[in-house]
Amino acid sequence: MAIPKIVILGAGYGGLITAVNLQKELNYNEAEVTLVNKHHYHYITTHLHEPAAGTASHESVKINIDSVINKEKINFRKGVVELIDTANRRVILSDGELDYDYLVIALGSEPETFGIEGLKEHAFSIRSLNSVRMIREHIEYMFSKYSYTHDDSYITLVVGGAGFTGIEFVGELADRVPKLCAQFDVPLEKVRIINIEAAPTVLPGFDQRLIDYAMKVLTEKGVEFKTNTPIKLCTPDGIVLANGEEIRAKTVVWTGGVRGNSVVEKSGFETMRGRVKVDPYLIAPGYEDVFIIGDSALVFNEEGRPYPPTAQIATQQGETCAYNLIAKIRGSAMKPFVYNYKGTLASLGKGEGIGVIGKTKLLGLTAALMKRATDLRYLFMLGGIPLVLKKGKFLP
Amino acid sequence: MAIPKIVILGAGYGGLITAVNLQKELNYNEAEVTLVNKHHYHYITTHLHEPAAGTASHESVKINIDSVINKEKINFRKGVVELIDTANRRVILSDGELDYDYLVIALGSEPETFGIEGLKEHAFSIRSLNSVRMIREHIEYMFSKYSYTHDDSYITLVVGGAGFTGIEFVGELADRVPKLCAQFDVPLEKVRIINIEAAPTVLPGFDQRLIDYAMKVLTEKGVEFKTNTPIKLCTPDGIVLANGEEIRAKTVVWTGGVRGNSVVEKSGFETMRGRVKVDPYLIAPGYEDVFIIGDSALVFNEEGRPYPPTAQIATQQGETCAYNLIAKIRGSAMKPFVYNYKGTLASLGKGEGIGVIGKTKLLGLTAALMKRATDLRYLFMLGGIPLVLKKGKFLP
Numbered sequence: 001m002a003i004p005k006i007v008i009l010g011a012g013y014g015g016l017i018t019a020v021n022l023q024k025e026l027n028y029n030e031a032e033v034t035l036v037n038k039h040h041y042h043y044i045t046t047h048l049h050e051p052a053a054g055t056a057s058h059e060s061v062k063i064n065i066d067s068v069i070n071k072e073k074i075n076f077r078k079g080v081v082e083l084i085d086t087a088n089r090r091v092i093l094s095d096g097e098l099d100y101d102y103l104v105i106a107l108g109s110e111p112e113t114f115g116i117e118g119l120k121e122h123a124f125s126i127r128s129l130n131s132v133r134m135i136r137e138h139i140e141y142m143f144s145k146y147s148y149t150h151d152d153s154y155i156t157l158v159v160g161g162a163g164f165t166g167i168e169f170v171g172e173l174a175d176r177v178p179k180l181c182a183q184f185d186v187p188l189e190k191v192r193i194i195n196i197e198a199a200p201t202v203l204p205g206f207d208q209r210l211i212d213y214a215m216k217v218l219t220e221k222g223v224e225f226k227t228n229t230p231i232k233l234c235t236p237d238g239i240v241l242a243n244g245e246e247i248r249a250k251t252v253v254w255t256g257g258v259r260g261n262s263v264v265e266k267s268g269f270e271t272m273r274g275r276v277k278v279d280p281y282l283i284a285p286g287y288e289d290v291f292i293i294g295d296s297a298l299v300f301n302e303e304g305r306p307y308p309p310t311a312q313i314a315t316q317q318g319e320t321c322a323y324n325l326i327a328k329i330r331g332s333a334m335k336p337f338v339y340n341y342k343g344t345l346a347s348l349g350k351g352e353g354i355g356v357i358g359k360t361k362l363l364g365l366t367a368a369l370m371k372r373a374t375d376l377r378y379l380f381m382l383g384g385i386p387l388v389l390k391k392g393k394f395l396p
Numbered sequence: 397m398a399i400p401k402i403v404i405l406g407a408g409y410g411g412l413i414t415a416v417n418l419q420k421e422l423n424y425n426e427a428e429v430t431l432v433n434k435h436h437y438h439y440i441t442t443h444l445h446e447p448a449a450g451t452a453s454h455e456s457v458k459i460n461i462d463s464v465i466n467k468e469k470i471n472f473r474k475g476v477v478e479l480i481d482t483a484n485r486r487v488i489l490s491d492g493e494l495d496y497d498y499l500v501i502a503l504g505s506e507p508e509t510f511g512i513e514g515l516k517e518h519a520f521s522i523r524s525l526n527s528v529r530m531i532r533e534h535i536e537y538m539f540s541k542y543s544y545t546h547d548d549s550y551i552t553l554v555v556g557g558a559g560f561t562g563i564e565f566v567g568e569l570a571d572r573v574p575k576l577c578a579q580f581d582v583p584l585e586k587v588r589i590i591n592i593e594a595a596p597t598v599l600p601g602f603d604q605r606l607i608d609y610a611m612k613v614l615t616e617k618g619v620e621f622k623t624n625t626p627i628k629l630c631t632p633d634g635i636v637l638a639n640g641e642e643i644r645a646k647t648v649v650w651t652g653g654v655r656g657n658s659v660v661e662k663s664g665f666e667t668m669r670g671r672v673k674v675d676p677y678l679i680a681p682g683y684e685d686v687f688i689i690g691d692s693a694l695v696f697n698e699e700g701r702p703y704p705p706t707a708q709i710a711t712q713q714g715e716t717c718a719y720n721l722i723a724k725i726r727g728s729a730m731k732p733f734v735y736n737y738k739g740t741l742a743s744l745g746k747g748e749g750i751g752v753i754g755k756t757k758l759l760g761l762t763a764a765l766m767k768r769a770t771d772l773r774y775l776f777m778l779g780g781i782p783l784v785l786k787k788g789k790f791l792p
Contacts, residue, residue, distance in 0.1 A: 136540075141530070141537040143533075144533040147529065148527060184529065
C-alpha cells in the first residue's frame with residue numbers, strides 16, 4: 001500500500017501550523033508530507049507593519065522554515081504555485097509539479113483594491129517581507145529626496161484604510177518619523193501622515209471607547225485622519241479623493257482590504273472575493289481531498305456573517321486541518337472547525353495599544369504588553385522555547 | 397574709519413581655509429568677516445563617494461562649521477547665493493543681502509554634462525551631502541525592488557566617467573555590493589557595476605602602471621569597464637551608448653566632469669566652462685576687491701594648461717587668498733599664488749589605492765594609508781588635534 005502524499009501550499013499561519021502539528025502527530029511512514037512555500041522563511045504577518053515603517057528589522061519578523069520543520073519528517077519545497085489541477089491531483093509550480101493525495105491550500109491573501117484606479121500600480125501594500133522592505137527603503141529614499149528638492153510631497157505619507165493594519169502601521173510610522181527627520185535633516189513639522197478611510201470610523205466594528213482612545217493616541221503622535229473619505233484615484237504623485245480633493249504624496253500604502261489568493265479562483269474553485277466557502281471540516285465543496293484554510297477560506301459565524309481573515313483564525317484552522325488529515329488517513333472521525341475567538345489586540349506604536357479579550361477592554365501599556373504575550377505564545381506554538389528565546393527578544 | 401567687510405561665499409575647501417586663516421591672523425576689529433554657506437556644515441568632498449556607496453556614514457564626512465569657526469571672530473550666515481552685484485558691492489541671497497568691501501567667491505562646482513541628453517534629469521551626481529545620501533538611499537531602494545520584481549535593471553549600476561571620483565566610487569560600490577546582496581537577498585553574481593569612460597583609458601593622464609593596477613584591482617572586485625565609450629543618452633531606465641548599445645540600469649551616477657558655479661557666470665564674470673581666469677593674486681580680472689578660488693577659478697601651469705580643480709589646489713588657494721586679503725587691509729604686499737603639487741592619491745575601496753607623491757608611485761595598502769594620512773593632515777589644518785580625534789576615526 002502506498003504512503004499517502006499530503007501537500008501543503010503556503011507556509012503562512014495556517015500552512016505552517018498544519019505542518020508543525022502533522023510533524024508532531026504522524027507516525028513513521030504514515031504519510032509523506034510536503035510543504036511548499038515561495039520563500040525559505042515564514043513571516044509574522046501581524047508584525048509586518050513594523051519593518052514597513054522601519055521601527056523593527058526585517059529579520060525580527062522572519063522565521064526560517066527549517067528552524068521549525070524537521071526535514072526528516074517533512075519535505076520542504078521552495079516554489080511558486082501557479083495552478084492546482086484537481087482532476088489529476090497535481091500542483092503546477094513555476095518550476096515543476098507535485099502529486100498529492102491530500103491537499104491543503106493555505107496560500108494567503110492578495111490586496112483588494114475595490115477597483116480604485118491606479119491603486120494596484122502606484123500604491124504599496126503590506127503583504128510580504130519583500131514588499132515591506134521596499135516600503136521602508138522607499139520612505140527613506142523619499143526623505144533623502146526631500147532634502148534635495150524641498151518638495152513636500154516627498155514627506156507626505158498616505159495610508160489608505162484604517163482597519164487593523166492601517167492603524168498599526170500609522171502608529172509605527174509616527175514613531176519612526178522623528179528619527180527619519182533627524183537622519184535626513186527634515187523639519188518634523190513638515191511631515192504629514194494621513195490615514196484615509198471610506199467607512200465612517202476607523203477600526204469599523206470595534207468598541208467606540210477603544211476607537212476614541214486609538215484616535216487620541218495617534219492624533220497626539222501627529223497622525224491626521226480622514227474618515228468617510230473614499231479614494232477615487234492613485235497616481236505616482238499622490239491620490240485624488242472622491243470629493244475631488246487632491247493630496248500630493250509620493251508614498252501611498254494601501255491597507256484597505258484583502259481577498260483570497262487568485263490561484264484558487266484560477267484553479268476552478270467557486271469563490272467570493274477569491275475566498276472559498278468551505279464545509280465544517282474545512283474541505284472545499286465538491287471535494288474530499290482538498291482542504292482550504294486561512295485567508296482563502298470563508299467561514300461563517302452563527303449569525304451567518306463571514307469571519308474576517310486573521311492570523312488567529314488561520315492558526316486555529318491549521319490545528320483542525322492537521323487533526324482532520326490524520327483522521328482521514330487513519331479512518332477515524334474528523335471534527336468540525338469551531339472558531340474560538342480569543343480577542344483582538346492592536347498596537348499603536350511603542351508602549352501603546354488597544355484590545356478586547358473576552359469582555360475585557362484593554363488600552364495603553366496593558367494592551368501593548370498583552371500583544372507581546374500573544375506574540376510569544378505564537379512563537380511557542382511554532383517552535384517551543386528555543387524559538388521564543390531566539391525571536392522573542394526582537395518583538396517590541 | 398569703518399572696519400572693512402570681508403564676505404566669503406562658500407565653506408568648501410577654499411572658503412573654509414580662507415576663513416580659518418583669517419581667524420588666526422586678523423587682529424581685533426581689523427576686519428568684519430562673514431562666511432556664507434548653504435548648509436551649517438562643511439563636507440569632505442574627496443570622501444563623498446563613500447556615503448554615496450554606503451560604505452561610510454553621512455556623518456563621517458560632515459564637519460559642523462561652528463566646530464572650526466570661532467563665532468566671536470567670524471560671522472556665519474547660512475544662505476543660498478543667488479547673484480553677486482559687483483557694481484554695488486553686494487551679494488544677493490535667497491533671503492537677504494550682504495554688503496562687502498572684499499569678496500571671496502569660493503562657490504564650488506556644478507556637474508558638467510557636455511550636452512549629453514537626459515543626464516541632468518536622470519543621472520545622480522556626487523556633489524553634496526544631500527546628493528550622496530540620495531544615491532545611497534536610491535541604491536538600497538532599487539535592491540529592495542529587485543527582490544520584488546526580479547528585474548535586473550534594478551541591480552545594474554552605471555557610473556559615467558572614470559576620473560578620480562568615478563574610480564573611487566566604483567571601488568566603494570564593489571565593497572558595498574556583497575553587503576547589499578546579503579541584506580536584500582540578491583544573488584551577488586546578478587549585480588553589475590559598469591564604469592563607462594569616453595576617453596581611451598580610465599584615469600586619463602595618470603601613470604600607466606598605476607592605471608593597470610587600478611583596473612586589475614577593480615576588475616577582480618567585479619567592476620566592468622567600458623573605455624572609448626561615449627554615452628549618448630540617459631533615460632529613467634538606463635543609458636544608450638554612442639555605438640547604439642543600450643544598458644538597462646535604474647541607477648546611473650555621472651562623475652564625468654565639473655564646471656564652475658553658474659552664479660559666477662550669471663553675475664557677469666567672463667568664464668570658460670563657468671570658471672574665471674584669475675590674476676596671479678587670485679583676483680578676478682577687472683576687479684580689485686573680488687577674489688575667486690577653488691573650482692570656479694582657472695589657474696594655468698607653466699605649460700599654459702589649466703590645473704584641474706581639486707581639493708588640494710583649493711586649499712592652497714584659500715591660504716594665499718587669506719594672506720592677500722590681510723595684505724590689502726594692512727597695505728602690505730600681496731603674494732602670487734604658486735601651486736605646490738604634492739601628489740595624487742586615489743582609493744580603490746578598502747585597503748587598496750594608487751598614487752603619486754613627487755616622483756614616487758604608490759600602490760596597494762601604502763597608497764591607502766598615505767591617503768588616510770593626508771586626510772588627517774587636512775583635518776589638522778582645519779581644526780587642529782580636536783578635529784583629528786573627532787573625525788579622524790571615521791575615515792577609512
